[in-house]
Amino acid sequence: MIGVELGKLARRPRTWVSIGLLCGLPLLVAVFLATTEVGPGPGEEPAFLSAVLNNGPLYPAAALAIVLPLFLPVAVAVVAGDAVAGEASSGMLRYLLLRPTGRTRLLVAKLIALVAYVVTAVALLAATSYLTGITLFDTAPGGLTSVSGVELSPGELVLRMVAAALYVGVSMLGVGAIALFLSTVSDSALGATLGALAALVASQVLVTLDAAASVSPYLPTRYWFAWIDLFRDPIPWRDLQRGLAIQAVYVAVFLAAAWANFATKDVKS
């Protein structure tokens, strides 16, 4: 069943269109930057963009920062929201269950396909933006400079970049789990996707609100940008650890809810 789900994901045009768009946005940004050479000032959002003009290999980090707030979570929410609700609305859910595919198995296969999608998306994003970076921008002579001003060897930079991409991938699983849960509740894929996005927007609003400071450590988006710490020296691990922990909690809670709901659900579609 896992193979079937992965095959379906890979054969679906939407998968590749969304990943293409995801990789295309940083490319577009890079083209503008390279032709105008007007970079944002240091310290302005998105992170790293001011540094890439003379530091091309750092571009994957900038690309992550560009797609992370909205583009990537939207793509993940679309795929996850469609997971069960899409099968229900096409009518295939009943035939998969009658085949029989156990309900738990089906949900696990959907989850694995979702993880595969996130990993593929982030990996392709990192790879294409690296190529963009070294083609369009200068490479700083000598080593590369970390955010804290310490020189990093190229090997170390690659290691940190991979870690950052992984962290971003994990950060997306929380959204994915919320959308997957909603996907088992609703028969409308769109409803599930928008529900998960509504949760994200709410979280992002609350994170910036000082009055909500007491709940902000528990919000799914609170530590999304903690991966920037990976480019400091020495790395401050506190936020990264909290970010991973909070994602783990969201994934566990919403997957359990999704399973409990789906395993006992009347399939009427």
Added chain:
Amino acid sequence: MISTVDVTKRYGRVLAVDGVDLEVAAGDRYGLLGPNGSGKTTLLRLALGLVFATSGTIELLGRPVPRGLGEVLPSVGALVEGPAAYGHLSGRANLSLVDAAGPGGPRRTRRARVEAALDRVGLGGVDGRPVKAYSLGMRQRLGLAAALLRAPRLLVLDEPTNGLDPQGIRDVRDLLRELNDAGTTLLLSSHQLSEVDQLCTRVGVMDRGRLVLQADLATLRTPTGRIVVHTPDPDRAAALLDGRITERAADRLVVQHPDPARLTAELVEAGIRITEIHPQRRLLEEVVLEATSAGSDRVDRP
């Protein structure tokens, strides 16, 4: 094959299936009849474990539902509430996906299984176009092919001839007969009486969630003890058979009489001409209409 005891399914305030004792024996060609909204599809969904019963017990191929579903569903083929497929894939790709999604059957014989199923439903020569370009009838055939994929012992078909033209309906009927002769038990739901009349050996009739009738078709069609006579001399016949006529319309009389041969002799002796005479049998339509009320799609003013 399927046996339910006092099964009830409640959706909120609606009682979709109400205390049903369905009994489908091995080898049956069982037709489930009833108006729209009478609970036929819900009953099939209950038997297949897609929805869970509010109360009562269900057995499918001798195993309890939903606990034993994993063991018995591989031997069941089903078409529930219309066929479904991934529109962007071809019919073959869809069948391979369905085949791969469940247990049993090695990968290397998958292609042969898919082709055999397509041949059975008359889609053997279909090209690689995506299912979204299929006609309604082709989709219905593809749905049937998916149900037949694993040579099931029990076929549960909800409205199997929906969307088919008369030729297609006959194809399907012949196919189902052939499968049944080879030992496959059939359970099909329909609101088309003629379909059930021509194919089934046993019928169940549902009305407002209850199974109001369950009997062999042969039993239902036993003579009523009345005889239908067509004559050009209805007035004289009526005078002769005074008191025994239960129905009269123009030249057609329905007579309460035990033996058509004796009635014929009686009439001929009296010089009454007969154009047609036969014992009255109940039509399935009469039986069903008697047992059911208007479907839930009819909404009269109070």
